Amino acid sequence: MSKVLVFGHKNPDTDTITSALSYAYLKQQLGVEAEAVRLGEVNNETKYALEKFGFEAPRLIGNVASEAKEVILVDHNERQQSADGIEEVKVTEVIDHHRIANFETSDPLYYRAEPVGCTATILNKIFKENNVEVPSNVAGLMLSAIISDTLLFKSPTCTEQDVQAGKELAEKAGVNLDEYGLAMLKAGADLSDKSLEDLLSLDAKEFTFGEVKSVVAQVNAVDVNDVLNRKDELVSLLNKNVADNGLNLFFFVVTDILNNDSTAVVVGDAAEAAAKSFGKELVNNLVELPGVVSRKKQIVPVLTEGL
Amino acid sequence: MSKVLVFGHKNPDTDTITSALSYAYLKQQLGVEAEAVRLGEVNNETKYALEKFGFEAPRLIGNVASEAKEVILVDHNERQQSADGIEEVKVTEVIDHHRIANFETSDPLYYRAEPVGCTATILNKIFKENNVEVPSNVAGLMLSAIISDTLLFKSPTCTEQDVQAGKELAEKAGVNLDEYGLAMLKAGADLSDKSLEDLLSLDAKEFTFGEVKSVVAQVNAVDVNDVLNRKDELVSLLNKNVADNGLNLFFFVVTDILNNDSTAVVVGDAAEAAAKSFGKELVNNLVELPGVVSRKKQIVPVLTEGL
Numbered sequence: 349m350s351k352v353l354v355f356g357h358k359n360p361d362t363d364t365i366t367s368a369l370s371y372a373y374l375k376q377q378l379g380v381e382a383e384a385v386r387l388g389e390v391n392n393e394t395k396y397a398l399e400k401f402g403f404e405a406p407r408l409i410g411n412v413a414s415e416a417k418e419v420i421l422v423d424h425n426e427r428q429q430s431a432d433g434i435e436e437v438k439v440t441e442v443i444d445h446h447r448i449a450n451f452e453t454s455d456p457l458y459y460r461a462e463p464v465g466c467t468a469t470i471l472n473k474i475f476k477e478n479n480v481e482v483p484s485n486v487a488g489l490m491l492s493a494i495i496s497d498t499l500l501f502k503s504p505t506c507t508e509q510d511v512q513a514g515k516e517l518a519e520k521a522g523v524n525l526d527e528y529g530l531a532m533l534k535a536g537a538d539l540s541d542k543s544l545e546d547l548l549s550l551d552a553k554e555f556t557f558g559e560v561k562s563v564v565a566q567v568n569a570v571d572v573n574d575v576l577n578r579k580d581e582l583v584s585l586l587n588k589n590v591a592d593n594g595l596n597l598f599f600f601v602v603t604d605i606l607n608n609d610s611t612a613v614v615v616g617d618a619a620e621a622a623a624k625s626f627g628k629e630l631v632n633n634l635v636e637l638p639g640v641v642s643r644k645k646q647i648v649p650v651l652t653e654g655l
Numbered sequence: 656m657s658k659v660l661v662f663g664h665k666n667p668d669t670d671t672i673t674s675a676l677s678y679a680y681l682k683q684q685l686g687v688e689a690e691a692v693r694l695g696e697v698n699n700e701t702k703y704a705l706e707k708f709g710f711e712a713p714r715l716i717g718n719v720a721s722e723a724k725e726v727i728l729v730d731h732n733e734r735q736q737s738a739d740g741i742e743e744v745k746v747t748e749v750i751d752h753h754r755i756a757n758f759e760t761s762d763p764l765y766y767r768a769e770p771v772g773c774t775a776t777i778l779n780k781i782f783k784e785n786n787v788e789v790p791s792n793v794a795g796l797m798l799s800a801i802i803s804d805t806l807l808f809k810s811p812t813c814t815e816q817d818v819q820a821g822k823e824l825a826e827k828a829g830v831n832l833d834e835y836g837l838a839m840l841k842a843g844a845d846l847s848d849k850s851l852e853d854l855l856s857l858d859a860k861e862f863t864f865g866e867v868k869s870v871v872a873q874v875n876a877v878d879v880n881d882v883l884n885r886k887d888e889l890v891s892l893l894n895k896n897v898a899d900n901g902l903n904l905f906f907f908v909v910t911d912i913l914n915n916d917s918t919a920v921v922v923g924d925a926a927e928a929a930a931k932s933f934g935k936e937l938v939n940n941l942v943e944l945p946g947v948v949s950r951k952k953q954i955v956p957v958l959t960e961g962l
Binding site: 447449457463473477 | 752753754755756757758759760761762763764765766767768769770780784
C-alpha cells in the first residue's frame, strides 16, 4: 500500500494542523502508512501549540496529485478549500465538523462528520472506537485544537461534547486547561506588534446591505487596548479607506476572545444607522457589542436587517 | 422538537426499509421523536423479513416537505434517489455505505458513511457507541439487511465487519443465520410465478460496446432452473426483442445467488463474440459464468473490453 496523505484546509488554523498530525498518528497505529502534511503557513497560535508539545510543523505540499494517490481530509471537505489537484486523487476518508458542499466521490468512503465545535472532539471518539490510547503529546495537540476552535469553550459553536473532550485531553496532556488555553490564545491574538494596516487587511469582507456599500472587518484580541489605544489613528485610516473606495460604512470589530465581547470602530455616512441596528448610539465612533463574537452569526444578520 | 422522519431510497430494498426502522428505534431510545417512513412499495424479500420479526411496513410518504422540517437519510444520499421535496427540508443526519454525490447542506450535520456491505453493519456500531442494547426483533431486521445486501456474505462488496455483525445479530435475534438467510433470499428470488416478459423488464439496461448495440439484463434466482427450464421460449422472446429493437446483442444473465455463479442466455449477431469476451464458447445460446454475480463489476467491463 502506498502512502496516504492527511491534511486540513488552506490557510490552516490550529484544528487543521493538529488534526492532520493526530489522525495520521492514529492511522499509523492501525498499520496505515500515513503522513500529515499542510497546505499553507502555520500561524502563531499553532506554532505555540506545536512547540509546547514537541512537534514539528507538517511538511508543506503544493499540488497533491504529484504527491500521492490517496488522501484523507480533516477539518474540511469543500473542493475550493482543499489541495490543488484534489480532483485527481482518491479521497478515502473525511473527518470534519462543517457542512458538506462541493464534494463528490466515485466510490464508497469513510466519512465522519459531526455537528460539534472541533474536529479533535470527533478524533477523540475515533481513538476510543479503535481502542488506541491517546499519548500525552497528541492529547496536547487535540486539546489545542478544541481551545482554538471554541475560544476556550466560549464560542456559540461549542458543544457539551467539546467541553468534555477538552477536560479529558487536558488531563492526559498534563496541563492546566485554563492556564495553557489562555497562553495559547494570547500567542495567536497578540496584536501589539501589528501595524494598523496589517489589522485592516487581516480579515475584511465586503458586503452590500441594501444600498449601503460596506466592509465588515474583524480582529481577535486578548487585550482590545492593543487596538483601541490607537483609535484616533485607526479612525483616520478607516475614513481614508471609505473615501478611497466609495464606501458608506466601515465596521471594524475588535473581539475580546477571553470575555466574549466586541467593540466596533465605525465610520462612514451609514455609521449612525449601523449602530442603531444594534439598538445603540455611536459615541466617538465606538459601539460596544457585549456577547457578540461571530461576524457570520451575530453581526452580518443584524446589519442586513437594520440597514 | 417536531418529528424527524427517517427513510432510505426510492425503490426500497431490505436494507433501506429495515435501516429506517432500526435507526428510528435507536433515535427514540435517545429521546428523539423519530418516525420511519418509506418512499415506495415493499418487495417480497422485505415483506418476509418484516413478518418474521413482527413489524409492519413503515408508512408510505409522497412529498417530504409537506410531512416534516427535518429528516434523516439512511442507505443513500444522492438527491435523485431520495424523497421528492428533499431540497426543501433540513437533512440532520445521514447513515450510508455508498459514494457521496449530488448532496449538499447549508449547515453542519451528522454524516456517517463507511465502505462496508450494508447500512445495518454501521448501525450496529452506532447502537454500541450510544450504549443502547439492540432488542431481539430489531436485531432480526438488521440481520435481514446484511443477508440481503451481501447475498449471505457472498457478494464482492461484503467485508469482515459485515460478517461479524451478521453473526452477532443472528445470535441476538435467536435465528440460525444460514437457515433464515436462505429462506429470506428464497422469498425474494422466487421466480417460478414470474412470466418471461416480467423477467425481461425487471432489470434490463442498454449499452453500446463499440458498434455493438446491446441490452444486458439480470435476474437473481435461488433456483436458476425456474428460468432455464423455459430456455427455448426465452430465446425466442430475446430474438424477437433483438429484431424489434435493432440490437446486435441481448445478454440475459441469471444469477444463482446462493452459489455465486451466473448463466447467461445470449442471442444476436454478436452473441459468439460476447461469449469469447469471457474466453468461452456459446453452446445452445448459453454461457456459463462461474463466480460472476455483479453486472457492474464483472460483466459490463468484460464486454466493453471484448467487443
